[in-house]
Amino acid sequence: MTTTRPGSLSALRLANQRRLLSALQDGRQISQAELARLTGLAPATVSGLVRDLADEGELVVGEGVANGRRSRMVQRAPGRLRYGIGMYLGRAHVEAVAGTEAGDLLAESSAELARGYAPDAAAEAVVALATEVRERAGLTPDQVFGVAVAVPAPVDVRTGTLTEPVILPALVGVPLRERLREALGRPVVVENDANLGALALTRRAGAGPGPLVYVKVATGIGAGVAVDGRLVRGAAGSAGEIGHLPLDPGLTTVCRCGRRGCLETVGSAESVRAALAGALRRDLATADVHDLIAAGHPVAVRVLEDAGEALGRGLGWLSMVVDPAEIVLGGPLTAAGDAWLGPVERGFRRAVLPGVARRTRITLSPLGESTEAVGALIASLMENSHIAVEMRTDKQDVNA
């Protein structure tokens, strides 16, 4: 791992280089003046960085016309556009996308996993799918900048291991990051899926600096919290584990964590499916649930409303802790649209102080089902999240 002296010129230079390269990541050719505007860097700084990056073969510089004037135009060198692999390892399947910094997806693939899979089987499936999607994208191993794997459980990103044995037992103690790194020969990041969703959303156009929370509502419920564009991971990756807020200890449903009344037992997509299956006394798959909701089946509507209100209350608790500007929801229930969002908002407004109720926006993820995978792709292309984490802790003295 590269170590950079905090506060040094080389750290500043590295940060400015990244800022500049990320402004060029969509592959467009833009003028140096525009680059200065986009990055907030001084024109002289941009000139120097462009010259050095062109020498290193990262950028192509040419003459062109911008705003009617002859200008120095800059573009990412095509061969240097980074490729990454973003993956999602769930309870019953694994997904992979290969794509570029510009957000173009080159290949996608997924595979089923037997529920309750053995750790080795999961690691092998992840390696196999990463290899498959790389080959289908026409990439050599060396062309892949990095691989990031989203998992629906708390992760200590420093070690790439899972920290809460009760949440995804199959993978606890499995050195997933090392296995993948050895098999693929590339840098690997393992990170919580909701955190990666939040990462994806902080990078979208128009995202403000105010705290942003992404909530993935599926089998479980997890939140990714970003403050000033940075993920709040907690002491060991358990920040945002709101699926286990004890929303109603009086309820008798025992959660997989061993406690009762956890938010995920009453507010998750799985809780909607289970409650509906129970009420209708038949087996239901996720697709059946969507059909019933879309058809306005009264039992389905009521079950969805109750789950939405419960989720809203849980989000209210979260908001009393971090006071987000925006809460973005993801996962299969987003397909129900306002029929779900309305009850979530009602539950939320009742659970928070008036100022928070008035200010906080709750929306459905514009990235849909791809939110976590897009986040994993972004993370796979990042310079080195560990360096970023360490640089951060050295900035204490300039911030309150």
Place this chain on the structure above:
Amino acid sequence: MTTTRPGSLSALRLANQRRLLSALQDGRQISQAELARLTGLAPATVSGLVRDLADEGELVVGEGVANGRRSRMVQRAPGRLRYGIGMYLGRAHVEAVAGTEAGDLLAESSAELARGYAPDAAAEAVVALATEVRERAGLTPDQVFGVAVAVPAPVDVRTGTLTEPVILPALVGVPLRERLREALGRPVVVENDANLGALALTRRAGAGPGPLVYVKVATGIGAGVAVDGRLVRGAAGSAGEIGHLPLDPGLTTVCRCGRRGCLETVGSAESVRAALAGALRRDLATADVHDLIAAGHPVAVRVLEDAGEALGRGLGWLSMVVDPAEIVLGGPLTAAGDAWLGPVERGFRRAVLPGVARRTRITLSPLGESTEAVGALIASLMENSHIAVEMRTDKQDVNA
């Protein structure tokens, strides 16, 4: 307000200057080599900064001996040591301390306020006490670098106004910061008391970068959350308002916020006093409560245990959102020591996932009753918290 182009050399220089000055804030004379070690800056960078700061009269440079070798020794110019005023404006009293960057308190004072005071009366009392403590410290108005006022309510630090009308109605809409700035002629910061407590604790020796939560338990309950040494204030200052987590909606106590079963109705110092007074059927002051607890009165012990367990559960909810490394408790109940801390820990361990229960340390504030005032003093001496906030939002691209 000074604006600095983000990522520019001057922003880096300012950050490095602050880092260097803060290493010298205790007034000691130390060698340049030691300064480089303490700040993590390159020796050449330290040399340049010391030369420039000495030219500006901020530092005094001389020859001395460090580690047995002749060395260039550096010290803060005595006349340049900053003085600040830290204040606390509560529901029934106002406190002020005048002190130095080195943490020396020069004068302290406090005054009673009538409960339910009028806004003007509070503003006048704050101005009068700030003036009094300044004069008792022997300082001219110009010698005061700044004033910070801690208030037990959510504050929007950008405007210095209170954002939740139900929490401290007397001050809502009062331009406290402007009133003080006009009357005292110095920069003024108004900030939530628990946030300032967290600020004080992040600056103590040995504080790690892991999330730290300071919880002030008094009439109400508020938390200050610091991640990587930075305060999480939220979209409009309501982060950490855990006193209004709906811990038990089935309870009939109506909270001042208009809802039922809020944590502060069952876990605050005031709730202990009220429950004990009710059970013993007599009026009790705070001092009486402490006497009964110290004497081991069985009703007092039980009431304290119940309140501690309720607080612990609320802290568990908070921890599922931010996963702190350490939770530090403050306020009058700290005087009860383990008789309170034990039940808090029991309630906490039952409310969180096993990994969080195992890792999170819960302690009593080593700064005791002064935690908020020390935090206010630190804030009064800070360069400009608004600049810091703005610089922060520009660093998104170097962090994940």
